[in-house]
Amino acid sequence: MKNENPQAKSLYELYLHLGLSVDLIQPSEGFAILNLKDINFKLPYQSPSFRPDYFSFLFVKNGQGKYTIDEHSFGVQQHSIYFTNPSNYRTFSWEKIEEIYLITFDETFLKQYINKDIFSEFPFLLTETISPKIVSDEFYSEVERVYLNIHNEYTNQSTDKYRIVGHLLAVMLYKIKAYFWKDYNPIYEGNRSSQIVKSFKRLLEKHYRDLIMGKTETVFRVQDYASAQNLHPNYLSNIIKTKTGKTVTTWIADKSISEAKSLLQNSSMSIKEITYRLGFSETAHFSNFFKKHTKTSPAQYRKEHSI
Known part of the structure; x- marks a missing residue:
């Protein structure tokens, strides 16, 4: 064995x-x-x-x-x-x-x-x-x-x-x-499911802080968030979807968009630099992702929302 x-x-x-x-x-x-x-x-x-x-x-x-x-x-x-x-x-x-x-x-x-x-x-x-x-x-x-x-x-x-x-x-x-x-x-079930959701959200926030600060360059996948809690990815996905109504991948995508908007609006980073900070390998990929979720390009969003 x-x-x-x-x-x-x-x-x-x-x-x-x-x-x-x-x-x-x-x-x-x-x-x-x-x-x-x-x-x-x-x-x-x-x-x-x-x-x-x-x-x-x-x-x-x-x-x-x-x-x-x-x-x-x-x-x-x-x-x-x-x-x-x-x-x-x-x-x-x-x-x-x-x-x-x-x-x-x-x-x-x-x-x-x-x-x-x-x-x-x-x-x-x-x-x-x-x-x-x-x-x-x-x-x-x-x-x-x-x-x-x-x-x-x-x-x-x-x-x-x-x-x-x-x-x-x-x-x-x-x-x-x-x-x-x-x-x-399951929404009203005891502490462990709730703790799984809380731990996932805390790790999501921490990981994106590390991305923005340049401490890491790789965006976590579902597998990474599951491994952090010693859970199987399918099980984590089911718990998060049932408890929050959103899938893990949706949480990740929403967080990427939220951080991208903040950087475009409040920082002087170039779109190329924001691309890499958020774990995208190419500016075109980031731009397509951003436009898919916001119906506007990163450059247009920055133009309309810059302080």
């Missing part, structure tokens, strides 16, 4: 990295489901730290283990359902596995086979509530029927199996939404 902490785009990629069996995982479509007992873990098993680029549901009918995300550790108990999303690094360990089903899926699969506006339909997918949920016997039996049907379709060779799986997964999501998160709205 490799020593590096993997950033896995799929369960297949993660298990391959960990040296676990991938025979039952199909490395396509961004979806997987399996009974962990079929993986033949050497118990007790402890994973290294990893960061997934996918969502997951763990359905524990009979088993025992632990998941740790950041400093939070949660014991996995019978008749518990554990949901996680693409966010921080985590580890898992298993002491007993009898019947534990794991479902993983990525954002592309959700949007292709369920709903393009998936986070509006199922906003709980962005939840920060990461502790396992112990459910009633009645509800567990309900979802068990669904995930077993999903598993059956997944192992079939039907040409439409992923469409069928998508429909069944939607049924699962609706049931879980009604049971756990009927009135969930």
Whole structure:
């Protein structure tokens, strides 16, 4: 097994990295489901730290283990359902596995086979509530029927199996939404999501101050803002969009325009110098970007707004 902490785009990629069996995982479509007992873990098993680029549901009918995300550790108990999303690094360990089903899926699969506006339909997918949920016997039996049907379709060779799986997964999501998160709205959720937004805005402000002062020459991308908080870019993007109504790229573009206007209006820097200060490689590129967002050229804006 490799020593590096993997950033896995799929369960297949993660298990391959960990040296676990991938025979039952199909490395396509961004979806997987399996009974962990079929993986033949050497118990007790402890994973290294990893960061997934996918969502997951763990359905524990009979088993025992632990998941740790950041400093939070949660014991996995019978008749518990554990949901996680693409966010921080985590580890898992298993002491007993009898019947534990794991479902993983990525954002592309959700949007292709369920709903393009998936986070509006199922906003709980962005939840920060990461502790396992112990459910009633009645509800567990309900979802068990669904995930077993999903598993059956997944192992079939039907040409439409992923469409069928998508429909069944939607049924699962609706049931879980009604049971756990009927009135969930991520805008009003606790401190961590709010802290992610605050940290992003602080870093955005600081980075542009550094750009203007010439301390750095490279404009941060979504990946850079995500890495600063040890988050996956997709997860950061979803949180920022849900909490603020604007994407990360829109925040970056708006900030670039705001700083450009300020420099054009209040400084004696040439347009060429402003171009480089804001991380653009060519004046023509900067001018086109500025005109796209303001409907006027940098030179015309300076002429009309100079003090």
